[in-house]
Amino acid sequence: MAQKDAFVTEITPRSQDFSRWYIDVVRRAELADYSPVKGCMVIRPYGYAIWELIQQALDREIKRTGHVNAYFPLFIPESLLMKEAEHVEGFAPQVAYVTHGGGEELEEKLVVRPTSEAIIGTMYAKWVQSWRDLPILLNQWANVVRWEKVTRPFLRTTEFLWQEGHTAHETAEEAETETRMILDLYADLCASLMAMPVVKGIKSESEKFAGALRTYSIEALMGDGRALQAGTSHNLGQNFAKAFDITFQARDKSLQHVWGTSWGVTTRLVGAIIMTHGDDSGLVLPPAVAPYQVVIVPIGRENWRETVLPKAQEIRDQLTAAGIRVTLDERDERPGWKFSEWEMRGVPLRLEIGPKDIEKSQVLLARRDTREKQGVSIDGLAGHVRSLLDNIQKSLLERAITFREEHTHRAEDYDTFKATMEGRPGFVIAPWCGEAGCEAQIKTDTQATIRNMPLDGAAPSGKSCVRCGKPAVAEAWFAKAY
Numbered sequence: 001m002a003q004k005d006a007f008v009t010e011i012t013p014r015s016q017d018f019s020r021w022y023i024d025v026v027r028r029a030e031l032a033d034y035s036p037v038k039g040c041m042v043i044r045p046y047g048y049a050i051w052e053l054i055q056q057a058l059d060r061e062i063k064r065t066g067h068v069n070a071y072f073p074l075f076i077p078e079s080l081l082m083k084e085a086e087h088v089e090g091f092a093p094q095v096a097y098v099t100h101g102g103g104e105e106l107e108e109k110l111v112v113r114p115t116s117e118a119i120i121g122t123m124y125a126k127w128v129q130s131w132r133d134l135p136i137l138l139n140q141w142a143n144v145v146r147w148e149k150v151t152r153p154f155l156r157t158t159e160f161l162w163q164e165g166h167t168a169h170e171t172a173e174e175a176e177t178e179t180r181m182i183l184d185l186y187a188d189l190c191a192s193l194m195a196m197p198v199v200k201g202i203k204s205e206s207e208k209f210a211g212a213l214r215t216y217s218i219e220a221l222m223g224d225g226r227a228l229q230a231g232t233s234h235n236l237g238q239n240f241a242k243a244f245d246i247t248f249q250a251r252d253k254s255l256q257h258v259w260g261t262s263w264g265v266t267t268r269l270v271g272a273i274i275m276t277h278g279d280d281s282g283l284v285l286p287p288a289v290a291p292y293q294v295v296i297v298p299i300g301r302e303n304w305r306e307t308v309l310p311k312a313q314e315i316r317d318q319l320t321a322a323g324i325r326v327t328l329d330e331r332d333e334r335p336g337w338k339f340s341e342w343e344m345r346g347v348p349l350r351l352e353i354g355p356k357d358i359e360k361s362q363v364l365l366a367r368r369d370t371r372e373k374q375g376v377s378i379d380g381l382a383g384h385v386r387s388l389l390d391n392i393q394k395s396l397l398e399r400a401i402t403f404r405e406e407h408t409h410r411a412e413d414y415d416t417f418k419a420t421m422e423g424r425p426g427f428v429i430a431p432w433c434g435e436a437g438c439e440a441q442i443k444t445d446t447q448a449t450i451r452n453m454p455l456d457g458a459a460p461s462g463k464s465c466v467r468c469g470k471p472a473v474a475e476a477w478f479a480k481a482y
């Protein structure tokens with residue numbers, strides 16, 4: 001018991017050391033663990049259950065918008081990756097190779113997929129003949145490998161899980177519409193499912209996907225004031241179509257290259273949930289992504305198994321039948337220990353029930369987010385729990401929006417910009433000249449990068465670049481980022 005108490009209180013306070021806190025939460029809440037392979041993580045059942053809830057909701061949205069799932073090989077012949085020059089240059093430093101198989105050296109090295117444009121483009125070249133074959137709207141759920149030097153569970157690991165959408169279209173307009181539609185879909189899902197507000201925008205040239213015409217991203221603000229890129233959607237133009245020779249006979253009988261897109265979100269979203277909502281006691285999960293939305297803790301003296309447990313089981317079954325994810329903690333531990341255990345694991349609602357409650361036909365409900373408690377009648381309990389969960393989901397989003405607003409500032413001059421980046425971390429919106437060299441200098445000076453720029457942002461009239469004073473072409477969202 002003493003050992004378990006220590007286990008729970010071992011989380012470093014968030015305000016003291018955010019990175020340490022993050023790792024503590026990941027490990028103590030049993031979301032993930034380090035593996036024998038450096039840079040790779042084991043996603044444990046509780047962490048995987050969160051990912052599954054994200055995955056299932058996103059899969060429904062992907063299908064609702066007309067896409068279908070398929071699967072392509074993990075291994076990609078090296079020569080295919082080499083076909084798109086910018087693409088290969090962007091990924092070369094992170095590529096893992098297979099050189100031997102079946103006890104023999106391979107004639108051609110195989111790349112372990114870092115992303116699948118090359119292999120999917122190769123197949124599209126075979127499948128597309130005429131405009132009638134378009135659009136192709138495919139998605140793949142898979143793992144990818146990008147060799148990383150510095151890793152952190154969920155946020156940056158050598159192998160991670162994701163979905164990658166790959167579409168091919170007849171016109172440039174269709175491809176752009178698709179790219180932007182997916183960006184909206186991602187943003188809506190982050191808000192509604194993860195209670196995480198995001199900033200939608202376009203990436204600068206230096207931050208865009210290797211080989212894309214343009215990249216759009218969603219950016220979220222974590223509890224330490226650092227930004228996290230939570231998803232990207234790329235308009236590939238005809239770059240990959242030309243590299244992989246994906247052509248079709250157009251309606252006017254001419255031979256054309258298709259217009260492509262690709263887009264993805266990853267297991268990084270689990271890390272985003274931790275860092276958006278967590279507190280000193282550990283995880284705080286939005287109900288929509290909580291593996292258990294309610295934990296029932298029976299209270300009572302020695303004979304609670306006889307007096308309280310049957311009623312607790314009955315309540316568990318009722319809530320489960322109402323579609324609520326419930327667990328009943330029947331372990332032989334003190335209720336107080338169970339409370340901190342489930343708080344640490346972020347369960348949105350705790351339901352306490354003891355002999356006195358049973359006499360009064362009521363239970364006690366305690367919210368994880370605000371720690372408010374209220375007595376509630378067992379009659380109509382499921383409806384009450386449902387509305388409390390909805391309320392928690394909503395108030396977590398509101399809290400995150402307020403936090404972001406409080407940590408978003410404007411800067412028109414470089415001194416203000418630097419002072420803001422040093423003092424109060426968060427987003428800084430500032431005019432920028434559009435030059436890569438200037439962007440790089442800002443990063444050197446302050447560690448801040450351009451996260452993205454507003455989607456329909458016209459050049460701010462009469463404004464000068466925050467660093468170099470040249471005419472600004474955009475108002476960029478800067479932040480230190482993960």
Ligand SMILES: [Zn+2]
Pocket residue numbers: 432433434435438439465466467468469470
């Ligand atoms: Zn500049």
